[in-house]
Amino acid sequence: MPEIDPYDRLKEADRKSNEYPFSLLSKPDDGQITRRELKQYYVALNDPQQEKILFNGSHQQVVILDQWPGERGIFIESNDSRVPLNLSLAMLTYILTYHQIHPSFLDAVFAFGCRADDHGPGVSNFQPLLLNDGKTTTSISGRIPALGRSGKEIQHSLLLRSVERSHQGADATLRSWSMGKVAIHHFFDVETGRSVWIIVKDNDMFRQRFKTDTQLFPSTTHDSAGRPWSVAAAFEMSLERYLELLKWCDEDWRHYIVDLRKMVSDQISDAKTAQSKLRRHFGEPQAAVASGNHHTNGSTTARLRWNVKSELTSLEASSDLGSTHVDRFHELFERIDRDTLTMDLSVGTLNALVDYYDHLAQPGNVTGPLEGKIKEMVAKFSFRACQTIRNMESEQKQLEFELNRASEAKVQFVKRLDSHSTYRSQRLETYNYDSTREMQRIAINTEGKTKSVHFITVITLISLPATFFAVSAFTSSHAHLFGFSGIVYWDDSESNGGLKIRKGPRNLFVLLCYVVTMVIMVAWLVASWRRRIVARFRAARGRAQNRPYSPIEMV
Template sequence: MFTLALTYHQVMPSFLDFIFPFGQQEYAQDFHFSGLRHENYLNPLDKGLNVPELGRSGREIRLCYNLQSVEKSSGQADLPWLIRQTAIYHSFDVETGRSVWINVKGNKLLKKRIEEASKLSQLGSFKSISRSFAAALTAHMIFCDWAGENWRWYITDLEKGLQEVTRKTLSTPVNRLSSSGSESISIPIIPRTQPTLSVSHQETLPRPPSRPHSSSSQAQSTASERSFTSKIQFSPFQGLRLEMPSSLMASQLPNVMVGPPESQPGEKPKSNELRPGLQDEDNTSQQENFSFTDLQRIQYIEEKAHETLLVLKQNVTVLKELREHYRSTTEAADLPREIKSDCRTDIARFENRILGVERDLGMQQLRIESMLRLLADRKNLVSLYGILQYRGLQASESFTQEALRSIYNLDAMATSMHEIAEKTKQETVSMRIITLVTLFFLPGISIATFMSTGIIQFTTDNDGRQKRVFQLRGLKLYLAICLPVMIATFVAWYIVYWWVRRKDRSSPYAANDGKCSDKA
């Protein structure tokens, strides 16, 4: 149907260039194509198709162009605006005064404005050719006014979004990185001769942005780029020891003083006590949070700003071409005198109106260029060489502080384990002594207990001779009582052992240990 309508009205083929960007698309394609195309058939010797039955003399002014503007959109969550476009085709017959308008747009906004202008007689009357030409100029002004509206508020929202994301970069406190002495960090350990576990970590420090400096500073920067090795030694009965180069701590770990105070002989080291220089809370908690999401938001605003700048420039170019086209048309010798004389005021008003829209768009273009410069500066401040770099440095400092706290705790645990091992050693010696004494007296005590039961007795008869008496019934009674009690004792022990073992298996720690053993 659309192809049939274009064929019937003999629409210029270049109008299709402005139709192709429309349609349902997942991502906009060829959306920023813009321009103006025109064809004039004013010369009677070079006129177009003459069809009197349809009111076509063949002497026509044809043009097509597209414009873009910004409109409110409730479907946009981050920015409630959407850049929309419209494609316009117009032909005007200078002999019959017949006009053909084709407007393609995603909604009915421009259609409603044309209808309202027709009801209010803003388009004028169509009783003469000159009035029809003036009405065509008025319709063009409606489209041009639409292309120049709402940009002020759209750019204001962009500026507001930019300030909300980047304003905090100007008020973020940045602590000066302090440089300390040249001694390496060392956590004292209890002197023991035990095998240790060593973990080495090698890292290369990034080089800061280069700037002119002297030869001495060059040597320092070169030295700062050299890789360093941090070493942690651990022994169950010796504690921990961390060794790192002093140049790293002086430049990368500010406000950190490590190493607990040295304890006097006979004094127990304090496990959880830190030096005053080691902060208990993260220093970065006093600052605003910056993340990669902020950079993504800034990048989104920057893309929208560049898109806005491109659309403003395209609109200004199209409006300028439209104004110059009608100026050259009204100055053409083949244009009827009736239009030249009667529409002089309308043509001047049309040019002034278009120039006003161009000036407004030029002002908005200056605003968006200024915002882009501000955005570039703020983006550099938040990017790799700005706030995020500083935040990464402070995050490293925080991690180092936590690592040092963990090292101190592990050192205290190692000290406690050493003390427990010493006490266990003493208790083991005592238990050995008790066991030896028990084993020494156990046979005699057992025999004496058995002999005191009366099962075997030594008596003296009337003749004065010693006689040994063995009581079998007493032995049976002894075994009848002793063996069941013994069995009951073993059964009771096994029941308690089974219950404790089942309880241990049902605990989460035993389950985790079982998983670890299965993986091993």
Template sequence: MAVPQILLNSFKNFAEYPTNLVFELEPTEELKSYRARLTHSTQPSRKLVHFLDLHCSSNSPQIDLGEAAITGDSDLKLWLETGIESSLPRPRPAQQINSSKGQIQQGQASKNETRLSVAAQLVFNAQQAPLAESATPVDVVYKRDPKCRFIFLHAANSRSPLRISLTMLTKIFTHHQVMAAFVEFISVFVFQGSPRGQRFSGFKARTQLSHPDATSSSGLGRSGLYYHMCYNFRSAARSMNDIWTIRQTVFYHQFDIKEGTALWISAKGNLDMKAMIDEAVKRMDTNDFQDVGSCFASTLRIHTLHSQLCTKGWLEYIEYLENELDRVENELAPLMSGQGASYVGSERRHTREITLYDLQKVQYVERKSYEALMTLEANIKIISSLRGFYANILETNISLGHLYTQTDGRDFSQNLSNTKSETESFETRFKRVFHLAGDQRSVVIKQLEFQSSNKLEISSRKMENLSYSTFALGVLAQREAVAVRIITIVSLIYLPCSVVSSLFSTDIVKFQTGTIGIYKTSFSSLALQRWLQVTLPLTLLTVVLGFFGYRYEKLRQEKEIQSQVEKLKNPPKNDETEDGDSFSGI
């Protein structure tokens, strides 16, 4: 059988991925948890998966390209089994690459394309023939894996699910027996409000080099001797609203060390990876795939291309943070030197002062620089892991000696070293910004504490003055209360008799002695009128004079209170000379 039954059973049960994998070392419970993550990283609508297959022909120096933009489950099934994009294909010439000019040319279809066209016609006839439904089902004859296949998964942005359905994703991963650990990498593409999942990074690799496993299939062109890995790199990019974010790209790679076939799966928040690979493929020819060693060398070049993401956008990002920090420092420098808000005595001369908003701006630069430091450190570790993986398998597996040439290995190692050095230079600059922002934050915090202490001191002075004023006012009030009480008592005693005496001394009521010695009383209304005409104006004048007297006394008391406060605040020093002499004597 072209395809082993165990592999066919895995294909049939693709919906159970990753528990349906033929060879997987992860525990079953762990595999089930991966399955739950896939549900959140996919979406049933807006499906679009790009394929780029590279085929080589022995009688042609050019590479045959097979490209497809798959939007449905049926088209995906047909592409994986036959390499045909649609069940009703439109005849078109194959795209070819001119290795000398580096341009894609149109040419005659290769024998491989001709065979695919025949297969497509058979599918079309099967769909049209009325007896096809009653025909006995036959085993599916799968197309051999291309020499190199690129699968591009993408999302609307880095915080959205991938534009692929769960069925399509599990079918692709099952067909290529993608390691379950890759689910952990693509699970960051989910609906989320904050970039928490974007902080994930790692490198995982597995090898099957000693003996073929159950995935070996002559029909698919798989020897069962392979290694596969998954990793991610993160870069900095500016969004449309001028906000800098850290975005990641995840990769899966599988290489058959006997057949020389390679598989690449990438996932990103856009299609930048497709454009990058399309540009790189233009520079390839059949010499890059003429034998297993050439295929292996081409995979190293793709890894080098991926590693360039470690340095993408970081220069602009560090310059942005440096400019932000300089701008904040320039704003706060006058305030730090005393040209901003200052305090003289108990009064403030300027309204501008350092606020919590200034502290937040400094903390923003510090937080972003620290986040960038952690990201760059993770990228450096992944580069080291990638280089160490290839160095290890080539040193410990003698059977892989035919894959390795000193030139390829030296170039690969040197390219990764250059990328690592450039990344470390960015890391150094981010460390500088991080420490400067931390120092600036400490200064701002101390300035805020100083302003708070000044405000507290002014408030305490005001409260002290208020307490002194209250005390002095209480003393004066006590004195006046005693005087008023005495006057009130005296007035109450003498008021009745003085009023009666005053009234009886007038001509209003007069007591006279008659001729025969009998007293008689007389009353004069005219006298009463004259008395009122004189008394009322005098009463009004008395009230006015009393009012002005009250105002004068109030001002006098305020001055007295102020003097009392000054005496309380600055008590006289007794025996100052003697104290000074005694101090000198000591």
């Protein structure tokens, strides 16, 4: 059975591009990718929620630039960092199938789209296509001469993040900066010099750089130095292109750090101003006491309580101000930590890229037209790439310095804020203690007055019989004036006359006088007994809760 031509296999795969990454021509037993990995990428790519976040099917715009023979740039963009990409799932799978792109590139693509964690560092990674026994490059598409594919290629992808000024001409503040990202897949055929770049970005920055940097675009038959075109020249141009792309990782950090340094200085200055405001409160209690010494005792107590209450209000406002500054410090720390992590991941990705090319430059790893020439070209590339890495490491140290500077200022501020909180607690305790004593004094006075009223009431009720007798004596001799007579009267009608008692008025007196007196006395005794029981219960509860018992709870 004749073997199917690779080009025909590719056309058949293109017709089934919706099955990507199963549409790759490389079989699982080729050692490049396992069927389990293919299934994982397929499920992740065809997830309906993922498709909604990542793709904008209504606005499909993929820019393809063929700059010189053998180089193709494919630019997938979006209108903003938090909106879907301007293509559909079907268009992406067709591009990846036609160029036989390794599905590990999807790890970088998934960082884009309408995601809530747009400002997070995400994962900056480097994914090279494995070398076959470390001796030569391999291909997942095989040899397709009709498309200039020899089957020996360099293929890798990476995701990089860096700061970008989101608004050109904006004020020099951190609000004008955002965290940008770019996903790059690079394919280079070491036999034919064919090169493919797939770049995913949330704006057209990289596309414009490809178009405007004339030093990187040679004529159709000669390179920029006028030399006849060759695979070695194409590879050298590919490395130059890479260096231009890598500049993006470093070029804006120095400007961002200037704005960050200004923000840290402003925050430290504001914190010092707040510290001076907190410090002013520590002399106010003595001033309050001194201002009240010229009044009477009652007036002094009221004045001191008013001063302490006013001071507590001021301390509460100062505490809120201090908490605001602490929150601003935490936001600043979170930003710097995120920036440091982003830069650290980017440096790691660039180091992995340099190590990968250094490995390719080892004798015997790349054969064909580049053999014997790749080492010198890679050495130049590594040197310049390491310069970018060293610049980023230097800027990373500056970020760490700003973090330490802000951290030291925050420690000093928190110490002052803790002292302020302790002082405020002491003043609040003093205020509560004075208020408790004042309430106790009022309760004692009220209790004394209540006892006096009760005592007067009892004496009055007990004295009612004598009063009634006096009234009776009066009314008995003047009954004709008021129409009634008293309990006791003098009987002159008989020879043995004398004092007599009328039973009806006497019974009425006993009912209205002694019964009411007994009811009041019993109610008073019950209230006094209940009050003592409640006081003992609250005291026991206070001891159980490990807090001092306040006599004011008795009232």
